[in-house]
Every structure is written in structure tokens, then in C-alpha cells.
Amino acid sequence: MKFDKKQIGIFIAVLSACIIISGTAAALTFHNTSKKAEPSPTTVTVSSSPEPTPTPAPTVNPIPDRSAFAVTPGNIPSNFTMSDEKIVYLTFDDGPSSKTQAVLDILDRYGIKATFFVTGLSPDYTPMIKTAYDKGHTIGLHTMSHNYATVYASQEAYFADLDAIGEVVSGQIGYVPCFIRFPGGSSNTISANYTKGIMTALSSQVNERGYQYYDWGGSVGDGAEKTTEQLIAQGTSFGQTNNLVLLMHDSESKQNTVDALPGIIGFYLSQGYTFRPIDRESYVPHQNVLN
Numbered sequence: 644m645k646f647d648k649k650q651i652g653i654f655i656a657v658l659s660a661c662i663i664i665s666g667t668a669a670a671l672t673f674h675n676t677s678k679k680a681e682p683s684p685t686t687v688t689v690s691s692s693p694e695p696t697p698t699p700a701p702t703v704n705p706i707p708d709r710s711a712f713a714v715t716p717g718n719i720p721s722n723f724t725m726s727d728e729k730i731v732y733l734t735f736d737d738g739p740s741s742k743t744q745a746v747l748d749i750l751d752r753y754g755i756k757a758t759f760f761v762t763g764l765s766p767d768y769t770p771m772i773k774t775a776y777d778k779g780h781t782i783g784l785h786t787m788s789h790n791y792a793t794v795y796a797s798q799e800a801y802f803a804d805l806d807a808i809g810e811v812v813s814g815q816i817g818y819v820p821c822f823i824r825f826p827g828g829s830s831n832t833i834s835a836n837y838t839k840g841i842m843t844a845l846s847s848q849v850n851e852r853g854y855q856y857y858d859w860g861g862s863v864g865d866g867a868e869k870t871t872e873q874l875i876a877q878g879t880s881f882g883q884t885n886n887l888v889l890l891m892h893d894s895e896s897k898q899n900t901v902d903a904l905p906g907i908i909g910f911y912l913s914q915g916y917t918f919r920p921i922d923r924e925s926y927v928p929h930q931n932v933l934n
Contacts, residue, residue, distance in 0.1 A: 707779065711923065713818035714809075716853040720821065720923045725886040729916040732886070732925060733757035733908075734859065736785055736824060737764065738893030739771035745901045746893055747775060753908050756920040759893065760785040760824040760857075763808055772815040781920035782815075783822035783857070784808050794826055795834040795841050798848065805854075821854050822921055828858045830930035842934040857921065858930040859890040863907065865900045866892065874903035879910040886926040887916075 735746060738761055750757055758781040761772055776782050786794050787807035794804050809819040825845070827833055834841050849856055863878035881887050889907075891900055908918070919925070 709776075709781070709922075710818055712781070712820045712822070714821040714853040716851070718821075719850050719853055720855040720925070720927055722924060723927055723929070725926050727885060729914070730886050730926075731911050731916045731918050732888045732921055733891065733918060734760060734783075734824070734857070734888060734921070735891050735893035736760045737762055737789065739768040739775070740765050740893055740895045740897075741768065742895065742897055742901055743768060743771045743775065743893055746904065747771075747778060747780075749901070749904050749908070750780070751778070752905075753912070753918075755908060755918040756780050757918070758783055758822070758921040760822070761808065761812065762789050763787040763811055764789055765895065769811060769815065772812060776816045779920070781822065781922065782812055782820055783824060783921065784812060784820060784854075785824050786826050787811070789826055791826060791833055792837055795837040797838055798841065798844055801841070801845055802848075802852075805849075821923075823849060823854045823856050824858070825856055828930055829856055830858065830933050832933050835934040840934060842932050846932050855927060856929070857888060858928045859888045860884055860928050861887055862890040863900065863903065865897055865903075869899065871899045871902040871906075874899055875906040875910075878903060878907040882910070882914050887911075888921075888926070888928045 733750075733755070735757060738746075738759055743759075746757075756779050759772070759775050760783040762785045763769075772782055784805060785808065787804045788794060794801055805823065813819045825831065825842070829842055829846050831842065846856065861878075861881035861884060863874045865874055869877075878889065878891075881889070891897075891904075893900070911918070
């Protein structure tokens with residue numbers, strides 16, 4: 644069969660139209676199929692509250708074990724040689740009292756540890772012994788009564804009084820410490836009014852029982868009535884002394900001592916001193932026994 648040119652043109656036009664229609668249909672089919680295959684959008688809920696920041700556990704400085712400070716016959720501190728170190732041993736007699744917390748706050752402010760030779764004069768404040776101990780301060784024994792007539796009436800009377808304050812302290816810190824301080828120091832002469840030669844006897848007998856007594860190398864002078872300025876002046880007058888055991892008082896009437904304490908601490912820090920509590924290795928100051 645033969646086709647003329649006109650018939651061939653019509654055939655080509657029809658064929659082209661069919662191809663276009665077929666391609667369009669295929670494209671539409673692919674589009675619809677792809678659209679159905681798309682996943683449905685996921686709804687994400689964002690909390691308006693931020694996650695809480697974890698709170699770190701507080702850092703607790705462990706309390707050092709000082710049970711080795713317990714009185715032990717045959718084992719007494721005996722370092723009588725002053726070292727070349729510039730050390731101040733702050734020591735507070737006659738507490739605890741209503742002033743003890745203020746003293747502890749000041750020591751905390753400077754990161755300083757001290758030594759408290761305690762009494763039973765203010766039983767309402769007895770728990771402050773444990774408070775001071777738990778902060779790392781050393782506890783020593785002064786007297787139960789701090790009554791010279793009672794304490795120095797006889798050797799037996801002295802040890803009865805010492806045992807009484809030892810029992811109080813043991814109830815607070817778990818043991819009786821070996822560190823003691825005589826009322827008036829070992830060189831006091833007022834004891835002679837009650838018993839001649841009692842300090843000579845006691846100074847050896849306490850050692851036999853495992854105690855060591857600590858006098859002092861300097862005093863702020865607060866045993867008498869003085870202004871804050873006078874206490875600072877006297878308390879800072881020992882700047883040429885190494886291993887300075889400094890006597891202060893922590894009793895009800897000693898507000899001026901509390902007020903003077905920052906000035907005294909600041910002076911010795913400026914002179915390159917460090918502060919330490921008494922322990923078994925500390926320098927032991929003894930004065931001359933005069934009774």
C-alpha cells in the first residue's frame with residue numbers, strides 16, 4: 644500500500660499526540676505515587692521548661708581523726724625545742740561562753756585553727772566544745788571550777804577538778820585530751836596561799852598521768868580590763884618570736900578580746916606567720932615553777 648505525503652503527515656501528527664498524552668499520564672501517575680509515599684509530618688512537642696541543672700554534692704572536708712590526742716600514761720608531748728618556723732598558736736582559756744561563736748566565726752573567716760582550754764563555768768555553752776572540735780580546733784583542759792581555792796586546796800582536789808572537766812570534754816569529743824593548762828600557769832604564786840609547793844608537785848604528777856601542761860610565750864593582756872586598742876598593741880608585740888603560744892580568753896566578759904582578734908591575726912599574717920592548733924608535735928612552753 645502506498646501513502647501520499649498528506650497521509651504520512653497526518654499519521655506523524657497523530658503518533659506525536661499519542662506520545663505526548665502517554666508521557667503526561669505517566670508523569671501524573673509517578674507524581675501521585677510519590678506523594679502518597681511521603682511520610683506524614685511528625686508533631687514534636689518542645690517542653691517550655693528547661694531541664695534542671697544537676698546540683699553538685701556539697702564538698703565536705705573530713706574531720707581529722709585526733710583520737711591520738713587522748714591522755715595516755717607514758718606518752719606525753721615533749722617537744723621543748725622551738726623551731727625556726729614562724730608559727731602562732733592562738734590559745735583561748737575559760738570558755739566556752741557566749742563569746743565562743745563569735746571567736747569561731749572570726750577564725751573561720753581567716754581559715755585559722757586554734758586551741759581552746761575549756762572549763763565548766765558556763766554549762767549552757769558546753770555543746771560549743773564539740774562545735775569547736777568539729778571545726779578542727781584542738782580542745783584542752785583548763786579546770787572545771789576555775790576556783791583557785793578549790794583547785795589548789797590539795798593535789799587530790801586538783802585532780803578531782805581535772806577529772807571532772809575531762810569527763811565533760813569526753814562527753815563532747817569522745818576522749819579526754821592530754822593537753823592541759825594550769826589556772827594562772829605553772830609559774831603562778833597565788834597557789835601558795837592554799838598549798839605550799841603544790842605547783843612543783845603537780846607539774847610532775849600531771850606528766851606521770853599522761854598529761855602535758857602548756858604555759859604561754861605571750862599574752863594579749865586580757866586578764867585585766869583593757870581597751871580593744873590596748874589588747875591589739877600588746878598582742879602584736881611578739882613579732883620576733885618563733886613558735887608563739889599566745890594567751891587569750893574566751894569568757895563572758897571578753898568582748899574586747901573578740902574585737903581585737905582580727906587585728907591581731909592580721910598583724911601576724913602580714914609578718915609571714917602561719918597559725919596552727921596545738922598537737923602532740925607542737926612546741927611545749929614551760930615557765931619557771933615558783934611554788
